[in-house]
Amino acid sequence: MSTATGKSDGIWETIKTVFWALVIAGLFRTLFFQPFWIPSGSMKETLLIGDFLFVNKMAYGYSRYSCPFAICPISGRIFASEPERGDIVVFRHPVAGTDYIKRLIGLPGDRVQMREGVLYINDTAVPRVASGEFIEEYAPQGGAGQRPRCENGPVGSGGDCIKSRAIETLPNGVSYPVLNIEDNGFADNTPVFTVPEGHFFFIGDNRDNSVDSRFGQNAGGVGFVPFENLIGRADRVMFSSAGRSMLAFWTWRSDRFFHPLGE
Structure with a gap:
């Protein structure tokens, strides 16, 4: 040759x-699994800016949004499994076409409302117990260099950014921390949302810093999310970096490597 x-x-x-x-x-x-970087602080403290995870795409079955650019030739959903209240879900925004990650709060037929910062499901207050404070440095975070919002603001650069912390427990027993920044925002007092059939209602754990189903799509929010738009469930943080680049090893959060969510 x-x-x-x-x-x-x-x-x-x-x-x-x-x-x-x-x-x-x-x-x-x-x-099977789709990689996802956390770009914003809407799910603090459960998820931090710079967390990297794999989304379990087998959890709810498959739709056209299971493929990149929504090119899967699927009508509706196949091999479908219903999500559970409290799941952390990545979904495709119904209008903007971008991927969001939030906590599933409302199932089809549920009545969801916020009253003075307290979550109500089907006219019953969801129990929450005060659990200290969430403290982080007031400094740029992640690739976009976002600075956190603080309940004790204004805060000088490098100072302690503090948010009140509580543990909320849903009717099915799922518990998780929620953070508070202000007491009288629109997101703290909402109308009653009745979740339509085949749709779900999502809220971020960082309650005053999350664009979610409490804000309608016409107002730049998420609104109700169709089942078809669900991409998968987040179960575990695989890697985490507090810096602008994953190559900046001195900013790695080793305590969050392989960190399970919901425990």
Whole structure:
């Protein structure tokens, strides 16, 4: 065999290897787990800016949004499993087309309302118990360099940014921390939302710093989210970095590596 032929065969083998690697990676991402970086503080303290996780796409079955760019030729949802109240879910925004991550609060038929910062489901207050404070540095966070909002603001750069913390427990027993920044915002006092059939209602754990179902789509919010738009469930943080780049190893949060959610 000539040297030229050998090089051609080597190049062809490399091309085939790369092709099949991309196919396998695409199938893995579509069918099993999708990587997701946390870009905002709407789910603090459960999820922090810079957390990296894999979303379990098998949890609720598959829809066209299971594929990148929503190209899956699926009508409705196949192999569907109903989500549970309290799940942390990645979903496709019904209008904007971007991916959001929030906590599922309302199921089809539920009546959801906030009154003076307290969550009500079907006209019953969801129990919450004060649980100290959530304290973080008032400094730029993540790739976008966002600074956190503080209940004790204004805060100088490098100071302690404090939020009141409480543990909320849903009717099915799921408990999680929620944070408070202000007491009289729109998000603390809302109308009653009745969740339509085939839709779900989502709220962020950082209650005064989350654009979610409490805000209608016409107001730039999320509104009710169709079942079809659910992409998967977040179960565990795999990696976390407080800096602007994952390469800045001195900003890694090793205590959050493989950190389970909901425990």
